[in-house]
Amino acid sequence: MPATVTGSTRVFVVDDDEGVRRALARLLRCAGHQTEVFDSARSFLAGADLSVGPACVVLDLRLPDGNGLEVQRELNMSLPIVFLTGHGDISTTVDAMKAGAADFLVKPVDDNILLEAVGRALLRATQMYESRQELAEIQLRLASLTPREREVMALVVTGRLNKQVAFDLGIAEKTIKIHRARVMEKMKARSLADLIHLSDKVSIGGFASARCSARPR
Amino acid sequence: VQIGMPNHGIFHKAIVAVNGWRRAPWHSRFRPRAVLADLSRFGWRLSTPIVVEPQKVFPIPGRAQEHHVCIGEVPLIGASMRDTLEIVPVAILCVDTTGMITFINAKARLLFGYCSDELAGASANLLIPEWQAHGARAMVTQPPCSDSLLHTAIARRRDGAEFPAEVTMGPCRIDGEPAHLAVVVERSERKELKCNRQELAHLTRVSALGELAGSLAHELNQPLTAILSNSQAAQRFMEADPIDVDEVRETLEDIVADNRRAGEIIRKMRALVRKCDMEWQSVDIGGVVHDVLSLVRADAIVRGIHTTLDVAPAIPPVRGDKVQLQQVLLNLMLNALDAVQHRPADDRLVTVRASTETDGSVRLSVRDRGHGLTIEQMDKIFQPFFTSKPHGLGLGLSISRSIVSAHGGRIWAENNAEGGAAFHVSLPSVPVAGEHQKCPQP
Numbered sequence: 188m189p190a191t192v193t194g195s196t197r198v199f200v201v202d203d204d205e206g207v208r209r210a211l212a213r214l215l216r217c218a219g220h221q222t223e224v225f226d227s228a229r230s231f232l233a234g235a236d237l238s239v240g241p242a243c244v245v246l247d248l249r250l251p252d253g254n255g256l257e258v259q260r261e262l263n264m265s266l267p268i269v270f271l272t273g274h275g276d277i278s279t280t281v282d283a284m285k286a287g288a289a290d291f292l293v294k295p296v297d298d299n300i301l302l303e304a305v306g307r308a309l310l311r312a313t314q315m316y317e318s319r320q321e322l323a324e325i326q327l328r329l330a331s332l333t334p335r336e337r338e339v340m341a342l343v344v345t346g347r348l349n350k351q352v353a354f355d356l357g358i359a360e361k362t363i364k365i366h367r368a369r370v371m372e373k374m375k376a377r378s379l380a381d382l383i384h385l386s387d388k389v390s391i392g393g394f395a396s397a398r399c400s401a402r403p404r
Numbered sequence: 405v406q407i408g409m410p411n412h413g414i415f416h417k418a419i420v421a422v423n424g425w426r427r428a429p430w431h432s433r434f435r436p437r438a439v440l441a442d443l444s445r446f447g448w449r450l451s452t453p454i455v456v457e458p459q460k461v462f463p464i465p466g467r468a469q470e471h472h473v474c475i476g477e478v479p480l481i482g483a484s485m486r487d488t489l490e491i492v493p494v495a496i497l498c499v500d501t502t503g504m505i506t507f508i509n510a511k512a513r514l515l516f517g518y519c520s521d522e523l524a525g526a527s528a529n530l531l532i533p534e535w536q537a538h539g540a541r542a543m544v545t546q547p548p549c550s551d552s553l554l555h556t557a558i559a560r561r562r563d564g565a566e567f568p569a570e571v572t573m574g575p576c577r578i579d580g581e582p583a584h585l586a587v588v589v590e591r592s593e594r595k596e597l598k599c600n601r602q603e604l605a606h607l608t609r610v611s612a613l614g615e616l617a618g619s620l621a622h623e624l625n626q627p628l629t630a631i632l633s634n635s636q637a638a639q640r641f642m643e644a645d646p647i648d649v650d651e652v653r654e655t656l657e658d659i660v661a662d663n664r665r666a667g668e669i670i671r672k673m674r675a676l677v678r679k680c681d682m683e684w685q686s687v688d689i690g691g692v693v694h695d696v697l698s699l700v701r702a703d704a705i706v707r708g709i710h711t712t713l714d715v716a717p718a719i720p721p722v723r724g725d726k727v728q729l730q731q732v733l734l735n736l737m738l739n740a741l742d743a744v745q746h747r748p749a750d751d752r753l754v755t756v757r758a759s760t761e762t763d764g765s766v767r768l769s770v771r772d773r774g775h776g777l778t779i780e781q782m783d784k785i786f787q788p789f790f791t792s793k794p795h796g797l798g799l800g801l802s803i804s805r806s807i808v809s810a811h812g813g814r815i816w817a818e819n820n821a822e823g824g825a826a827f828h829v830s831l832p833s834v835p836v837a838g839e840h841q842k843c844p845q846p
Contacts, residue, residue: 204626206662210633273622295629298636
């Protein structure tokens with residue numbers, strides 16, 4: 188497992204202090220990272236393109252236009268955050284970590300500590316990016332199902348047999364077989380196990396409710 | 405009544421003198437010796453008809469005059485003079501050679517706790533017990549201009565309570581009889597206002613800095629962070645082959661700049677904590693604003709408060725003590741930050757403005773979007789120990805006011821039309837300092 192992920196990854200540096208911004212970006216740059224700097228929470232949220240590829244952010248906890256925790260809320264786990272703070276009190280640290288921060292570092296930060304934290308964050312970002320891509324793909328497939336096919340899929344993945352599904356939905360087993368084949372084809376699942384795996388990845392609330400309402404008793 | 409001039413003229417002069425005293429900055433107010441000299445001059449004027457030397461009928465006011473009164477001529481006190489002394493807001497009493505009180509003014513009666521007429525003919529050592537020991541005659545025969553003119557004594561109130569007082573003695577004549585005019589200033593009052601003033605100002609500065617300690621630490625931490633990261637980046641650059649000299653040079657330049665920045669923050673902090681006498685110099689108000697803002701900036705950020713700065717170009721310098729003026733702005737800023745701290749995000753705004761007025765004076769304004777001031781607060785905010793904060797000392801604004809008035813300026817508060825309060829400081833600028841010694845009107 189590589190310590191750092193280079194290539195298409197980016198590191199955003201958000202700090203209102205120009206000196207700190209320059210220094211951090213320089214350090215990250217000489218460790219081979221691609222950096223983009225922002226001087227405020229607003230400019231970061233408005234200007235950073237998060238869709239391009241895996242990225243993480245080194246975020247100052249105190250910003251003139253809002254604190255880092257607000258930015259964290261706004262980002263909603265979409266990219267890993269390495270917090271940097273002048274003095275991290277316990278409650279803020281706990282809040283940040285609970286909300287899913289990748290790391291919480293105290294200024295001044297040693298280069299190795301920062302680079303390791305950024306490396307870990309980028310690794311996580313890459314994984315997150317890949318699973319997000321995969322999820323988007325599965326959701327696209329799911330969206331192509333008809334309502335009836337979704338109902339059939341919801342029941343099939345719980346392990347119910349075709350005839351049980353037919354009974355649950357009050358339709359012929361033959362019809363269920365056709366629906367099931369369509370589901371397998373549209374979801375690009377080669378086996379029932381594959382389909383269950385896919386449905387686990389996108390745990391959609393609709394599945395469970397469809398199953399409950401479909402059950403007669 | 406021995407009068408050579410029309411009554412109203414004397415009264416007019418006396419009232420001008422009293423008003424001048426009232427308006428004078430604190431340091432000259434508490435100079436009983438000067439007050440006494442002024443009063444003596446009036447007394448002397450009253451006595452002019454019986455003075456033989458003709459050149460003294462229309463004396464030229466000034467130091468020579470005062471000196472003359474001290475060593476030679478003994479002023480006379482007449483009925484008009486008594487009326488004048490009565491309204492002077494300084495405790496004054498006249499004691500004859502036998503040690504009897506022949507006159508005591510309203511302020512002195514208030515100070516000692518007596519009603520009018522109660523003391524007529526009473527012995528002066530009732531008020532200042534130690535006079536008994538020396539004897540009133542000894543007092544009168546003392547050389548009037550010696551250093552013993554001003555001395556500290558224990559004074560006694562009507563209820564028996566004793567208090568330290570500073571007594572300034574001067575010879576005069578009452579209805580032709582030699583007597584003494586004594587100005588009594590309660591020492592605690594004097595001490596609080598003068599002796600402890602610097603101490604108090606220093607204390608509030610230190611406590612204000614204490615409030616800011618966290619944010620100052622942050623402010624220092626920023627350049628330290630930059631220096632560490634830059635140095636470590638430079639180390640990494642040095643390991644590369646070939647070494648990117650330009651990159652290393654740029655990094656070193658940044659390190660130097662950040663180091664200077666840290667030094668500057670420490671210098672500003674030191675200046676505020678420094679304990680020293682007032683240092684009068686030409687002060688750039690824009691510089692004061694920038695210095696103070698750099699100290700409170702981090703604090704404002706932590707509290708989610710937006711600060712805006714509007715410094716007009718070409719503001720003339722003012723004459724004064726830079727540290728004290730910084731302290732005034734620091735107090736106003738900290739108050740403003742407190743006022744908006746718990747407001748909704750849109751109202752967490754503090755605006756600092758520095759500008760030149762049409763009359764040439766310099767105006768500093770700190771506006772907040774807090775709750776504003778009630779009428780009651782408006783009356784009391786500048787009084788010592790008045791505070792609306794749970795942990796406030798209540799000294800910030802009163803010290804600010806005394807600093808501003810020592811600079812010949814004015815400080816006042818008002819509510820903004822759009823909500824919140826605004827504090828204004830108006831200071832006379834250097835080129836027109838002579839004309840604007842008086843407080844400019846808002």
